[in-house]
Amino acid sequence: MTNQLVPPRLTATQDLEALLDAAVDAIIVIDHSSHILTFNHAAERLFGYAQEQVLGQDISMLMPAPYKAAHAGYVDAYLNTGHARIIGIGREISARRRDGSVFPAALSVGKIGDANPPRFVGFIHDISARKAAEESLRQSESLLRNAQSIAQLGNYEYVYPDGVISWSDEMYHLLGLPKASGPLHIKELGQRFVHADDTAHFDRICTHAYTTFDRFDFEFRIHRYDGAVRYIHSQGTVHPHPAGAHVTGTLHDITDRKLAEDELRIGQERLTHVARLSTMGEMAAGLAHEINQPLTAIATYAQAAVRLMDSPDGADPVDLRDALLQIVAQSLRAGEVIRRLRGFVKTRAANSERLEINRLIEDIRILAGSDARVNDIRLILDLDPRAPGVAGDPIQLQQVLLNLIRNAIDATCECPGALRELTVTTRPLGDGVEVAVIDHAGGIPESVAQHLFNPFFTTKETGTGLGLAISRSIITAHRGKLGYRPTPGGGTSFFFTLPQLVGV
Amino acid sequence: MKDTPSTIFVVDDDDAVRTSLRLLLKSVGLPVETFSSAQEFLDAFDAERAGCLVLDIRMPGMSGLELQQKLNEMHAIIPIVFITGHGDVPMAVEAMQHGAIDFIQKPFRDQELIDRINQARETDQKNREGLGERDAIIKRMGHLTPREREVLNLVTKGKANKVIAFDLSVSQRTVEIHRARVMEKMGASSLAHLVRMVLEAERAI
Numbered sequence A: 001m002t003n004q005l006v007p008p009r010l011t012a013t014q015d016l017e018a019l020l021d022a023a024v025d026a027i028i029v030i031d032h033s034s035h036i037l038t039f040n041h042a043a044e045r046l047f048g049y050a051q052e053q054v055l056g057q058d059i060s061m062l063m064p065a066p067y068k069a070a071h072a073g074y075v076d077a078y079l080n081t082g083h084a085r086i087i088g089i090g091r092e093i094s095a096r097r098r099d100g101s102v103f104p105a106a107l108s109v110g111k112i113g114d115a116n117p118p119r120f121v122g123f124i125h126d127i128s129a130r131k132a133a134e135e136s137l138r139q140s141e142s143l144l145r146n147a148q149s150i151a152q153l154g155n156y157e158y159v160y161p162d163g164v165i166s167w168s169d170e171m172y173h174l175l176g177l178p179k180a181s182g183p184l185h186i187k188e189l190g191q192r193f194v195h196a197d198d199t200a201h202f203d204r205i206c207t208h209a210y211t212t213f214d215r216f217d218f219e220f221r222i223h224r225y226d227g228a229v230r231y232i233h234s235q236g237t238v239h240p241h242p243a244g245a246h247v248t249g250t251l252h253d254i255t256d257r258k259l260a261e262d263e264l265r266i267g268q269e270r271l272t273h274v275a276r277l278s279t280m281g282e283m284a285a286g287l288a289h290e291i292n293q294p295l296t297a298i299a300t301y302a303q304a305a306v307r308l309m310d311s312p313d314g315a316d317p318v319d320l321r322d323a324l325l326q327i328v329a330q331s332l333r334a335g336e337v338i339r340r341l342r343g344f345v346k347t348r349a350a351n352s353e354r355l356e357i358n359r360l361i362e363d364i365r366i367l368a369g370s371d372a373r374v375n376d377i378r379l380i381l382d383l384d385p386r387a388p389g390v391a392g393d394p395i396q397l398q399q400v401l402l403n404l405i406r407n408a409i410d411a412t413c414e415c416p417g418a419l420r421e422l423t424v425t426t427r428p429l430g431d432g433v434e435v436a437v438i439d440h441a442g443g444i445p446e447s448v449a450q451h452l453f454n455p456f457f458t459t460k461e462t463g464t465g466l467g468l469a470i471s472r473s474i475i476t477a478h479r480g481k482l483g484y485r486p487t488p489g490g491g492t493s494f495f496f497t498l499p500q501l502v503g504v
Numbered sequence B: 001m002k003d004t005p006s007t008i009f010v011v012d013d014d015d016a017v018r019t020s021l022r023l024l025l026k027s028v029g030l031p032v033e034t035f036s037s038a039q040e041f042l043d044a045f046d047a048e049r050a051g052c053l054v055l056d057i058r059m060p061g062m063s064g065l066e067l068q069q070k071l072n073e074m075h076a077i078i079p080i081v082f083i084t085g086h087g088d089v090p091m092a093v094e095a096m097q098h099g100a101i102d103f104i105q106k107p108f109r110d111q112e113l114i115d116r117i118n119q120a121r122e123t124d125q126k127n128r129e130g131l132g133e134r135d136a137i138i139k140r141m142g143h144l145t146p147r148e149r150e151v152l153n154l155v156t157k158g159k160a161n162k163v164i165a166f167d168l169s170v171s172q173r174t175v176e177i178h179r180a181r182v183m184e185k186m187g188a189s190s191l192a193h194l195v196r197m198v199l200e201a202e203r204a205i
Helices: A009-022 A041-047 A065-081 A128-151 A169-175 A186-192 A196-212 A255-282 A284-310 A317-345 A357-363 A365-374 A394-413 A467-477 B015-027 B038-044 B064-073 B089-097 B110-132 B134-142 B146-156 B161-168 B172-186 B191-204
Strands: A026-031 A036-039 A091-096 A102-111 A119-126 A153-160 A163-167 A216-223 A229-241 A244-253 A353-356 A378-383 A389-392 A421-429 A432-438 A482-487 A491-499 B007-011 B032-035 B051-056 B080-084 B102-105
Touching: A026 A041, A041 A091, A041 A119, A102 A128, A128 A153, A128 A169, A153 A169, A163 A169, A169 A244, A186 A196, A196 A216, A196 A229, A196 A244, A229 A255, A255 A284, A255 A317, A255 A394, A255 A467, A284 A317, A284 A365, A284 B015, A284 B110, A317 A365, A317 A394, A317 B015, A353 A357, A353 A394, A357 A365, A357 A378, A357 A394, A357 A421, A357 A432, A365 A378, A365 A394, A389 A394, A389 A491, A394 A421, A394 A432, A394 A467, A394 A491, A467 A482, A467 A491, B007 B015, B007 B038, B015 B032, B015 B110, B032 B038, B038 B064, B051 B064, B051 B110, B064 B080, B064 B089, B064 B191, B080 B089, B080 B110, B089 B102, B102 B110, B110 B134, B110 B191, B134 B172, B134 B191, B146 B161, B146 B172, B146 B191, B161 B172, B172 B191
Parallel strands: A378 A421, B007 B032, B007 B051, B051 B080, B080 B102
Antiparallel strands: A026 A036, A026 A119, A091 A102, A102 A119, A153 A163, A153 A244, A216 A229, A229 A244, A353 A389, A421 A432, A432 A491, A482 A491
């Protein structure tokens, strides 16, 4: 039994040949003077030579120029010193095909037994595909790095609470951190970099995201490593993880955009303020009248009271008391006009709050009504109690209303014989409310209509031409629409819509 | 003036201004009636009642100026003291051109208003005394030249100076001179007063 299992010598040679032929890698054996002794099928395929063409030839024929010369030196050096530069280590080399083309290859070399003179076996594996993939990866990483640098957007991946999985280079740049410091744990990021005023916000959103596995998308400020304050937009997704939460996200430095937005917002607020002052200027006659009336009553009551007291019969205390109470009431009336006026003309930042549109309109009845009255026009409010709540800036919306009323007053005054009446209406729409200011001033001529919303276009002698343009931009900022339509009987209805306040 | 009971009619749409005026005039012992609109006053108007009108120039609906025009059309002779706000001077001037006694700006000193009112009451009394003396009117009309009579007739028919000049084939300036002479000879304080005198005289004939 045992004898039959011992392979004969001939069989061993056959096995070796089969092994050589089946091998996927090129296998080449050379002698101590670099002559090729063995060249397997894979080698033939790889280099494009037939076995007969290379046997006995110098191995350097398979190498491109710079390696060619060096090779003989390596072999000699090994033979003289016994110092292996490659044997048992393997390295990446460049190899040359028969057609002259060069390709990257992995080479591992072994010395064959105790053969004397020594022989060496080399295994050569084409690594072009791997190299190409590596190069492509390197390129796309470089592209990504460039893109992130240009966009000022860094990405990261970490497991909460364990630690960071990956951090892009731009993350360091964003925070002003030296790359050598290594990625920061999210807790450290929060503690060291997030602006003191934003930490509560930051912590709340992170905690919520990590516990509910919700997407997150929010903004906060950081103190960069160099102390500069930057605005960061953070977006990401969270997935459950055995350790807690797996978080993937981006940080985006939006400081430049923020500053530009701020500039724009401040510019718009100034312009809006100027337009408001201008509207007030146009309403000055009405406002003066509205303050002059109570002043007249106060002066007259007081003078009457003095005369009553001076009269020989003595004053009736009931009359005196009534006069004094009226003086108080009229003082408050004048004060109220001034209070509303001050609220309206002061410089302020826009803000959004919950509003009842009907109340907002009631609140400007004094300002608008006095303007109408001095122009001998009746102001009628026709407010639908079903008008829904809206969100917006009360002063800006009142500004739009006053501007529309002011325009309607001017139009009525310039239209002889027009019905001297203005109506302000509210009515609920499907998903909001429409507010309209309706006049009977004969409609808008075509030549005027086409420029109506252009800034600096005006038909008034002293107009700025900003009223309607700014009114429209205010309403657009409130996600509404401002427009006009002719009304039956020769008038115009200027209207604006506002979306209903959601979640109420 | 002391003998004739005369009333101050106050027309102002502002409740506070109106009631304060009522108290002020009451405090100096003047009989007052107040109205919140020109129309309300017109509805209650009686040409025979003596007195004067204290009238707000700006009011919704019928303005003070429109009421003055209506009263002139009715040949009412009630004197008017206008009360005006700031910036109403052009309107006040127009009111004066149409025969108002004076105008006074809000807010006003009580004495100033009372003086104007007294002035208006005197005018009213004089007008009424003048009206009462039909014989005197007719006598004064007798002093007019034939050309002045012609001018009087045309003026009281409401014709403008320009039209009268054309009708009589004289210059407008000549008409103005005749007209002034007529007013002077007749002792008329206003066109309305003149018309009233002519009506009175015709009634007597």
